[in-house]
Amino acid sequence: MQDWTKPARETKSRGILFRWRELRLATGLVLGLFLLTHFSNHALGLISIEAMEQGRAWFNLLWRNPLGTFLLYGSLLTHFLMALLALYRRRTLRMPWREATQLALGLSLPFLVITHVVGTRVEWSLTGWGVGYPEVIRNLWIRSPEIGLRQTIALIVAWLHGCLGIFFWLRARTWFARYALLLYTGAVLVPVLALLGFVSAGKEIARAPDLYGPAMRISSAAADKLAHINVGLYAGFAALVLSAFIARIIRSSLLKAQNVRIVYPNNQIVSVPLGFSVLEASRLAGIPHVSVCGGRGRCSTCRVRLVDGEEGQPPPSGQERGTLARINAGPHVRLACQFRPVHDVAVVPILSTGRQGVTSLVRGTAEQGQEREIAVLFCDLRGFTSLAERHLPFDTVFILNRYFEMVGESVENAGGYIDKFIGDGVLALFGLKASPQEAARQAVDAALRIHAGLIALNRQYASEFEKPLKIAMSLHAGPVIVGKMGYGQATSLTAVGDTINAASRLEGLAKELDAELVISDDIAMRAGLDLSDCKRSTLSIRGRAASLDCWIIPEVETLAR
Known part of the structure; x- marks a missing residue:
């Protein structure tokens, strides 16, 4: 029997993959910073060409020193080689359109900027002439507008590639949704202002071409050498891209003899090349397979039971072991998205897709769940059972509906969302859009x-109640999975996770202590509350390793004051 609860030892290959991703991100950020400064310098053309030249002095100070040159061109080459490596590592070229667009833009970028790099940086290295904005704009706006158009396309392609990379990096952050509009606005404004600055400078030089000095001329020998360098760079980068595709073809040919057969229930057999995961095999064969997180090991919904061929298979990675330990998975259970069999194996998906929502579950759409940091409110009427016993059923329904109406309006006016009514209790969520x-x-x-x-x-129904209605409430904050759950007409937006369970326990504690409100320390800190005058308590929650610090508030009026 395999024990998934043992501490995971990170493998060397996983460490290398992590460092590879970090290096790819770092080089991409260097290139993004270069583009941002370059675009900002162009945007100064909206002021004047003199402003562009003054900005160029600072730009050269940053990027034309030995360290800046090494960082820039080292990052460019490294990032391009990593894009080729990513292309080679992919088992299939089927991918979401955003990833395909990013990859295509990244591979095309060197071919778009080679001429500009040779005409500026390489020419400066050979001749020592520092080509300024007047000369560059004269060439691109007046002499060769077709080259100017190609350069414009190159800059836009580079910026789009960088924006897509930053999107893939940040989209999983909990705060991304709050600042997405601001980031998108900046992503559009930066190139637009740069192009407007270039157009403004081009029109200024076209009106008075002699005002900015005569055009620079280089010798025919230097021109020939620059032309050869230009052709050599094109050929070199083309050879690298071609090599990546040839390597893919060779690998596929070698792996055809190493196909792995995966046997599903009802004798469905899928043959895939060595290195495919079980989830990839299911998708390739069109077999419905639940994967709410999209196959990133962030959930356990794709798990399968190995019924044959388990011996000799690669052990689970640290991430897979942690996920299986969290759900107390038994023996012979693996995550289909992480398990890459090395020989034939028979599996049985544990979670059925059912009759409803097969497509959305397989694709792992946002409706099926997104991780968010939210605040939770539980409230419950106290002594409602005895109240119902003393009133006629229709009177009880009337009172309960008035109570629900009051709570619902209070939550919505505060900016929250009513998740559900449970008996005489209410669960409310805050932070879905904040x-x-x-x-x-x-x-x-x-x-x-x-x-x-x-x-x-x-006060309004004092004559109806022998004793005033009392309430117990709890507030807690933390990560949850928010998504549409249920069946048929009963499907609704809800939240699940440890945060919900902890908030429910806090509401139970409020009842036990005869308090109107219990607030977790997480809520107090985030809301900036000073509760030093209130009683502090530590609650141990069954099934939760860490205890929960909270504040006991006997009367909510204390909090109001």
Whole structure:
């Protein structure tokens, strides 16, 4: 029996892959910074050509010193080689259109910028002449506008490639959705302002071409040498791209003799090249296979049970072991997205796709779940059972609906979302479209509104109640999975995770201590509350390794003051 709870030892190959990704990211950021400064320098053309020249002095100071040159061209070459490596490593060229676009733009970029690099940096290295903006703009705007158009396309392609790379890097961050509009706006404005600056400078030189000095001329020998360098760079980069595709063809030919057969229930057999994961095999054969996280090892929904051929298979990675340990997976269970069999194996998917939503589950769409940092509010009427016993059923329904109406309005006016009503209890979520700090403040505001609404409700129906209605509430914050869950007409947006369970336990603690509100320390810190006058407690939660610090508030009026 395999024990998935043992601490994972990171393999050397995984460490190399991690460093490879980090290096690719670092070189991409260097190139992105170069583009940002280059575009900013172009944008100064909206002021004047003199402003562009002054900006160029700072630009050269940053990028034309030995360290800047090494970083720039080292990053460019390394990033391009890594793009070729990524192309080679892919088992199939089927990929989402965003990834395909990023890869195509990255591979085409060197061919678009070679002429410009040779005409500026290489020419400067050979002749010692520092070509300024007047000369460059004169060449691209007046003498050879077709080259200017090609250079414009090159800059846009480079910027799009960089923006896609940053998008793939940041899209999983919890804060990305809040700042996405700002980032998209900047991504559009930067190249637009740069192109407008270039056009403005071009028109200025066209109106007075002699005002910025005569055109520079280089010797025929230097021109011939630059032409040979230009052709050599084109041929070199073309050979590298061609080599990557040839290497893929050779690898595919070698692996055809090493195909692995994966046997599914009902005698479905899929033959895939060595190195494919079980999930990739399912997708290749069109076999429905649940994968809510999209095959990144962030969930366990794609897990399979190995019924034959387990011996001799590669052990699970640290990430896979951690996920299996979290769900207390038994023996012979593997994650289909991480398990890459080295010989024939028979598997049985553990989670059925069912009759509904097969396509969305297989694709792992956003509707099926996104991880977010939110705030949670639980509230529950106390003593409602005895209240219902003393009232007629229709009267009880009327009172309950008035209570639900008050809570719902309080939550929505504070900026929250009612997840569900559970008996006489309510679960509300905050932060679906706000920052964690704002979500915490909204949750506290909702608690205060509910308390005030309950006072008004007790005053309005005082003759109906032998004793005023009392409430127990809890507030907690943390990561959850938010998505549409349910079946048929009962499908709705909801949240699941340890944060929800902890908030429910805090609400139970409020009942035990006869307190109106219990706030976790996470909410208090995010909302900036000073609760030093309140009682602090530490709650141990069953099934949760870490305890939870919280504040006991007997009366919500204390919080209001």
